[in-house]
Amino acid sequence: MSEQQNRVTAIRIEQMDCPTEERLLRKALEKKPGVTDLRFNLMSRVLSVTHDPAVLDDIMSAIRKIGFTPELNQGSIPRSVTGSHTGCCGHDHSGREGGDEHVTHRHASNKDHQGQNDHDHHDHGGHGHSHDISLTQGQSEVSPNIAGGVLPGWWHLALAGVLALGSELTHWFSGPTWLMVVTAVAAVALAGTDTYRKGLTALRYGDLNINALMSIAVTCALLIGQWPEAAMVMVLFTLSEWIEAKSLDRTRAAVSGLMNLAPDTVTVQVNGQWQVQEVSQVAVDSLVRVAPGERIGLDGSIVRGFTTVNQAPITGESVPVDKQSGDTVFAGTINEAGEIEMQVTATADNTTLARIIHQIEEAQAVKAPTQRFVDTFSRYYTPAVVVLAILLAVIPPLLFGGQWLYWIYQALVVLIIACPCALVISTPVTVVSGLTAAARMGILIKGGVYLEQGHRMNWLALDKTGTITQGRPVQTGMTVLDEGMQAAQTHKIAVSLAARSDHPVSRAIAQAPQAADVVPLPVDAFLAVAGRGVQGRVDGQLWYLGSPVWAQELGLMDAATNDTVVQAQTNGQSLVLLMNERNVVLLFTAADQLKDSSIQAIERLHRLGVNTVILSGDNQAVVDAIAKSSGVTEARAQLLPQEKQQAIAALQKDDRTVVGMAGDGMNDAPALAQANIGFAMGAMGSDTAIETADVALMDDNLMKIPTFLALSRSTRRVLVQNISLALGIKAVFLVLVLLGLGSMWMAVFADVGASLLVVANGLRLLRFSQREA
Numbered sequence: 001m002s003e004q005q006n007r008v009t010a011i012r013i014e015q016m017d018c019p020t021e022e023r024l025l026r027k028a029l030e031k032k033p034g035v036t037d038l039r040f041n042l043m044s045r046v047l048s049v050t051h052d053p054a055v056l057d058d059i060m061s062a063i064r065k066i067g068f069t070p071e072l073n074q075g076s077i078p079r080s081v082t083g084s085h086t087g088c089c090g091h092d093h094s095g096r097e098g099g100d101e102h103v104t105h106r107h108a109s110n111k112d113h114q115g116q117n118d119h120d121h122h123d124h125g126g127h128g129h130s131h132d133i134s135l136t137q138g139q140s141e142v143s144p145n146i147a148g149g150v151l152p153g154w155w156h157l158a159l160a161g162v163l164a165l166g167s168e169l170t171h172w173f174s175g176p177t178w179l180m181v182v183t184a185v186a187a188v189a190l191a192g193t194d195t196y197r198k199g200l201t202a203l204r205y206g207d208l209n210i211n212a213l214m215s216i217a218v219t220c221a222l223l224i225g226q227w228p229e230a231a232m233v234m235v236l237f238t239l240s241e242w243i244e245a246k247s248l249d250r251t252r253a254a255v256s257g258l259m260n261l262a263p264d265t266v267t268v269q270v271n272g273q274w275q276v277q278e279v280s281q282v283a284v285d286s287l288v289r290v291a292p293g294e295r296i297g298l299d300g301s302i303v304r305g306f307t308t309v310n311q312a313p314i315t316g317e318s319v320p321v322d323k324q325s326g327d328t329v330f331a332g333t334i335n336e337a338g339e340i341e342m343q344v345t346a347t348a349d350n351t352t353l354a355r356i357i358h359q360i361e362e363a364q365a366v367k368a369p370t371q372r373f374v375d376t377f378s379r380y381y382t383p384a385v386v387v388l389a390i391l392l393a394v395i396p397p398l399l400f401g402g403q404w405l406y407w408i409y410q411a412l413v414v415l416i417i418a419c420p421c422a423l424v425i426s427t428p429v430t431v432v433s434g435l436t437a438a439a440r441m442g443i444l445i446k447g448g449v450y451l452e453q454g455h456r457m458n459w460l461a462l463d464k465t466g467t468i469t470q471g472r473p474v475q476t477g478m479t480v481l482d483e484g485m486q487a488a489q490t491h492k493i494a495v496s497l498a499a500r501s502d503h504p505v506s507r508a509i510a511q512a513p514q515a516a517d518v519v520p521l522p523v524d525a526f527l528a529v530a531g532r533g534v535q536g537r538v539d540g541q542l543w544y545l546g547s548p549v550w551a552q553e554l555g556l557m558d559a560a561t562n563d564t565v566v567q568a569q570t571n572g573q574s575l576v577l578l579m580n581e582r583n584v585v586l587l588f589t590a591a592d593q594l595k596d597s598s599i600q601a602i603e604r605l606h607r608l609g610v611n612t613v614i615l616s617g618d619n620q621a622v623v624d625a626i627a628k629s630s631g632v633t634e635a636r637a638q639l640l641p642q643e644k645q646q647a648i649a650a651l652q653k654d655d656r657t658v659v660g661m662a663g664d665g666m667n668d669a670p671a672l673a674q675a676n677i678g679f680a681m682g683a684m685g686s687d688t689a690i691e692t693a694d695v696a697l698m699d700d701n702l703m704k705i706p707t708f709l710a711l712s713r714s715t716r717r718v719l720v721q722n723i724s725l726a727l728g729i730k731a732v733f734l735v736l737v738l739l740g741l742g743s744m745w746m747a748v749f750a751d752v753g754a755s756l757l758v759v760a761n762g763l764r765l766l767r768f769s770q771r772e773a
C-alpha cells in the first residue's frame, strides 16, 4: 500500500494553542494532495502530518500562508511532555523553552489510531512506526519567538486597566464624554493589540476563534457607544487569558516533572580518570560511577559494588531492590545504599525512562473518544452560536419592535460565549494528567483511548506463568519412562535442550541442582515451538522437550505413558516431557509459586466488577490449583497461543464485554493484541513490552491493574464533569442573556472561568495515587 512510503512529520506551531487554530490548519491542509492524515496535539502544539515526502515544502508554506510559523527540527523530540506553552486561545507568553521541536519518523505499517472505534480490535503490529529519533538532551535549540503574539507587558495591562476604570468612572459620574471615549479607546488599544492581530488573521481565513470573536464584540461595543464596557471587557479578557496561560503552565510543569527524573550529568571514567559529563555525551559501554543517594543517570549493568535501589520513579513500587554485580539499573531510579560502578547499556535517548517519556508524548497524540466527540461538537458549536447571535441582533427589533441597540448588545454577549475553548481544552488536560499520574505509578498507558476505555473493562484474562505466579518454577521431580535408555545420558540431553530456552519450565530444568554438573551437549537445528516446547538434534538424533499435548500431536502418547502423565498432573504440577522420535523418555515435574500480590489484586478486580479467567498453556490440574489459590473464577488450560487469542475473541462476541489481557508479552502476543486492552507485565527494561502493549506495567505486580481501572474510572468521571461544566456554564449564560440579565464582562468571566475550572479539575488527577484507588 502506498502509505508505506508516507512519512509522519511532526511540526511545531507556536500559534497552535486553541482548537480554533486547529480548524484553520485543517482547512489549509486537509485537502492538499499528498496529505493523508493530520494529528493535533494542542497541549504541546505539535501537528503530526502523514504525507508524501515530496509535498513537505508545500505543507510548510501552506502553514506559513495562514500566518503561522511552522518549525521542523529533526533529531530531537520535546523534552517536556506537554511541550512549551499550552494556553488555549491564549497568548503565547514569553517563557518559551527550547528543544520542543519534533521528529520525523517513518510509518512502518501504520493503522489509523484516530479512526479506531471502541470496539475495533487494534493490532499491535499497527503501533509500529519505527522511530528513528533521539531524545538528545542538551542539544535543544532555542528558536526566536517570532510571530507568536507576545503578551503586553504587565504594565501595559495595568495601564489599560486604569484607563478602563477611568472611563467607567467618568461614565458613572457623568463626566465629559470625550474623556470617557478617549480613555476607553486607549485601554482597548493597549490591552487588545494582540487579540486584534490574531483575530484579524483568523477572520481573513474565514475562521472564528476567540480572538476574532472578541475583536468583533469589542469593536461593535465601541460602535454602539458602550465605551467603558468595551474597555473593561478587553482588559478582563487579556487578564484572564494570562491567568489561564499561567495555570496551564503549571500543568506542563507538573507533567514534565516526570522528565526531570534523570540527572543531567553523570560521573564517567575517561582515560582512567573520573569526570563529570552531560548524560547526552556518554556512550554505551562507558563506565559510570554512582554515589550513594545519587540518582542514576543512565541504564546500565553493575560491574562493581552492591546497593539497594529505589525504583519507584519508574515502577511506582517504593520497596528498595537489592542490586549487585551483573544486575541492571535504570536511569531515573535512586541509588540508596552503596557506591556502584556500572557499564552503560543505553545512551540517554534510549533509556527505559526516555522510552516511557516518548510513549507518553505519542499517547497524547492519539485522541481519546471523548476528545474526538468534543472536537466534532465544537466544530458545529461556534458557527451555531454565531448564527444565534446574529438572529438575536436582528429578529427582535425587526419582528417584535425591539430596541436595536439593546438587542445588538445581547448579541455581543452571546458572541463572547461562542468560544468552545473550555470544552475543548478540558479533555486533553484531563487525559494528560491521567496518563502522567499513571506513569508515576509505573503504569505506562499508550493512549488516552485505553485510559478512557478502561472504565468499561469487565473481563480480565490472565496468563499464568509470571503473571499470577512468580514465573520461577523449580524442578520438583524426574521420572524415567523409557527404562531402555541410560537415565544419566537422557537427562543430559534434556538439560542441553532446556539450557537453550528462556521459557520458565526449561529454565527450571537447566538450573535445577541435579543439572549443576551437566556440561551441555552441542545441539543442532534447535527450534522453539511456541506453546509446545523445544526441539533439536543431539548426536544426529532428534529430541523434543515439551508438553504432553505435543507428545500427543507427535503420536508418542501410548496408554501407559498417558496414565503416568495423568497421574503426575493430579498434584497440580507443570509437566515437561523429553521425547525422541519413538517414545517419551523422561518426565519432569516443576512447581511455581503464587505471587502474594495476586490474591489481593484478583479480589480487588472482583470488587470492581471485573470477571477473571486464566488462559494457560499448562495442564488443567495446575491451572485449577492456581485459580483456586489466587481466587480467579475461571481456568482454561492447554491453550496454544492462538487458542488464547480465540478465547478472548469469544468473550468479545458480547458487545458489552471489554476484555483486558495480562501477560508477559512473549508467548501471549496474539492474545494481548486481540484484547481491547493488553497489559504487559514487568515491562521495565523490556523494549518489546513497552512498545507492543497497550498498557505496560513496569513491574510484575498485578495490583497495578485494579489501580489502572480506578484511575480510568476517575478520569472518566472528571471528563464527564468537565464536559458538563463547560457546557453547563455556557447554557446558563445563554439563558441569562435571553432573559436580558447577561453582560459582556460576565460573559468573559464565564468563558475564561470555565476554562480555569476545567483545567483545575483535570489537574486533580495528577494527585491520584494508589491509596486513593
Ligand SMILES: Nc1ncnc2c1ncn2[C@@H]1O[C@H](COP(=O)(O)OP(=O)(O)OP(=O)(O)O)[C@@H](O)[C@H]1O
Pocket: 463, 464, 465, 466, 498, 501, 502, 503, 505, 506, 528, 529, 530, 531, 532, 533, 534, 545, 546, 547, 548, 574, 575, 576, 577, 615, 616, 617, 618, 619, 639, 640, 641, 667
Ligand atoms: N521452551 C519450552 N521448554 C520446555 N517446555 C515447554 C517450552 N515451551 C512450552 N513448553 C511446554 O508447553 C507447556 C505450555 O507452554 P506455554 O508457554 O504455552 O504455557 P506456560 O508458560 O507453561 O503457562 P502460561 O501459558 O500460563 O504462562 C508448558 O507447560 C511446557 O510443558
Ligand SMILES: [Zn+2]
Pocket: 018, 088, 089, 210, 419, 420, 421, 422
Ligand atoms: Zn477560549
